[in-house]
Amino acid sequence: MNEASINLAVDNTPFEDQKSIYEIQTESILTLLKKAGLSTKDVDGIATNGVERFSSVGMAEYLGINPKWSESSFLGGSSYLTFVKRAIEAVEMGYCNVAIVSYGSNQRSAKTRKIGGVIEDHTPQKYFEYSQGILSPLSLYALVAQRAFHEWDVNSEDLAEIAVSARKYSLLNEKAFNYGKNELTVDDVLNSGIISSPLHKLDCCLVTDGGGAVLITNDKIAKSLGLPKIKVKGFGQLDTHISYSQMPNYLITGAEQSSKNALSQSKMLLDDIDIFQVYDSFTITVLSTLASIGMDQPKNIIEKFKTGHYSLNGQQPINTSGGGLSYCHPGMLGLLLVIEAVKQLSGELDNRQVENASTALVHGTGGVFSTHATMILERIG
Amino acid sequence: MYLWEEWFNLVKKGVFTLQTCKDCSVQQFYPRSFCVECNEDNLELEKIDGVGKIYSYTEIFRSPNPEKFTTPYIVGLVELNDKIKIICQLDLDTDDVSIDKEVKFKEVNNEGVIIFQ
Numbered sequence: 367m368n369e370a371s372i373n374l375a376v377d378n379t380p381f382e383d384q385k386s387i388y389e390i391q392t393e394s395i396l397t398l399l400k401k402a403g404l405s406t407k408d409v410d411g412i413a414t415n416g417v418e419r420f421s422s423v424g425m426a427e428y429l430g431i432n433p434k435w436s437e438s439s440f441l442g443g444s445s446y447l448t449f450v451k452r453a454i455e456a457v458e459m460g461y462c463n464v465a466i467v468s469y470g471s472n473q474r475s476a477k478t479r480k481i482g483g484v485i486e487d488h489t490p491q492k493y494f495e496y497s498q499g500i501l502s503p504l505s506l507y508a509l510v511a512q513r514a515f516h517e518w519d520v521n522s523e524d525l526a527e528i529a530v531s532a533r534k535y536s537l538l539n540e541k542a543f544n545y546g547k548n549e550l551t552v553d554d555v556l557n558s559g560i561i562s563s564p565l566h567k568l569d570c571c572l573v574t575d576g577g578g579a580v581l582i583t584n585d586k587i588a589k590s591l592g593l594p595k596i597k598v599k600g601f602g603q604l605d606t607h608i609s610y611s612q613m614p615n616y617l618i619t620g621a622e623q624s625s626k627n628a629l630s631q632s633k634m635l636l637d638d639i640d641i642f643q644v645y646d647s648f649t650i651t652v653l654s655t656l657a658s659i660g661m662d663q664p665k666n667i668i669e670k671f672k673t674g675h676y677s678l679n680g681q682q683p684i685n686t687s688g689g690g691l692s693y694c695h696p697g698m699l700g701l702l703l704v705i706e707a708v709k710q711l712s713g714e715l716d717n718r719q720v721e722n723a724s725t726a727l728v729h730g731t732g733g734v735f736s737t738h739a740t741m742i743l744e745r746i747g
Numbered sequence: 748m749y750l751w752e753e754w755f756n757l758v759k760k761g762v763f764t765l766q767t768c769k770d771c772s773v774q775q776f777y778p779r780s781f782c783v784e785c786n787e788d789n790l791e792l793e794k795i796d797g798v799g800k801i802y803s804y805t806e807i808f809r810s811p812n813p814e815k816f817t818t819p820y821i822v823g824l825v826e827l828n829d830k831i832k833i834i835c836q837l838d839l840d841t842d843d844v845s846i847d848k849e850v851k852f853k854e855v856n857n858e859g860v861i862i863f864q
Contacts, residue, residue: 427774440757482811490777493751495834497859500809509824516846563806610824611776611832616803
């Protein structure tokens with residue numbers, strides 16, 4: 367069996383122009399391949415979704431390639447962690463040698479995002495939940511936040527700290543949507559207007575265009591191209607529900623089990639992890655996910671946001687790009703979380719580089735806390 | 748008729764039901780074509796009292812469909828028993844809503860919204 371690794375990652379945040387999904391993806395893929403010393407002719411595996419009904423085939427056709435391996439499962443925000451893991455397996459099994467995992471969305475410029483959400487008529491979610499006037503996913507995360515206020519003794523000021531932290535990081539990232547803006551204060555968040563109580567506008571992620579691409583090859587090719595090798599040391603997944611009424615636990619989510627499995631496979635502990643990239647669709651997503659992963663008690667997590675523990679110079683830097691809250695949220699953030707981790711571990715960043723970062727935990731959340739994937743990455747060369 | 752339509756037709760008439768398995772006695776929501784617990788299909792929609800308590804709630808200030816839903820309104824996640832929760836709207840004033848408050852099924856309105864109060 368071959369050994370495979372993640373070798374390179376690029377993000378693409380075309381906030382100025384209106385481009386199609388195919389163009390956004392192609393831009394990232396060509397940048398990635400050029401950087402690696404490859405061309406589209408070398409690519410024999412592709413994973414993507416959200417392009418069209420035949421997503422991987424449609425994107426492959428646009429690129430002019432005939433993939434031997436492809437993947438287009440739809441798991442929302444956690445899809446791309448799963449894709450990266452499956453691409454590693456495909457290269458290790460020899461189904462393909464050079465795989466690209468790519469994502470792109472033009473939801474902001476094409477105005478395809480609806481505050482009520484998008485749902486097929488024949489589903490239980492449509493019958494029993496969308497029919498009741500929810501904003502999806504916003505109201506469903508708001509219900510978790512309200513319950514967290516009750517059980518965890520946290521409040522809106524506490525959640526606002528998470529948005530404040532995200533904005534700080536994004537001011538160091540010139541590709542971020544909020545780059546060049548001011549720092550946020552807790553009051554800014556509280557004064558941004560409640561959309562679905564207790565969540566305010568600034569508790570919610572951005573709605574932007576954007577995407578990126580990741581290269582996965584076998585270690586022989588990586589060596590010949592002189593590329594870094596980032597190994598997936600552990601992976602865990604758990605899908606718990608899609609209808610909100612079926613969610614097994616509203617505060618401690620599937621992230622508990624997926625992260626436990628990923629850490630156990632990697633033979634690492636949370637203390638061994640240098641940086642964390644966790645899905646931040648809303649401020650509450652971060653609090654619930656960090657609590658579910660077992661980082662600390664919820665009240666202590668908030669305290670650590672306040673005291674800089676999770677900041678760039680803190681002990682456990684979290685969401686160093688600025689995340690979905692302040693950098694870029696193109697509908698599904700999963701791949702951008704992986705990309706930021708790969709960039710950090712490759713040591714290629716300047717003013718937001720975490721020094722000597724060699725291990726990362728990445729957590730993807732899809733749907734309404736529905737799908738969970740945790741990945742432990744380590745740079746080995 | 749689809750199972751879900753049958754459930755909705757009953758609830759529109761004021762009859763609040765949960766699907767109950769005649770073999771293992773487990774109740775389930777939403778209705779399905781089999782029992783998730785024992786996998787048999789000996790199921791009936793049984794009337795319940797429609798009393799529950801508020802597990803969580805959210806007041807909505809931007810409407811997903813202004814013709815159908817006029818803001819502000821309160822969506823609730825109501826706990827009917829240990830295992831079953833339902834999304835509905837709460838006919839309560841903002842100041843009267845709190846977690847754990849007991850609420851009861853009132854009606855289904857013309858827009859198909861399930862209302863508890």
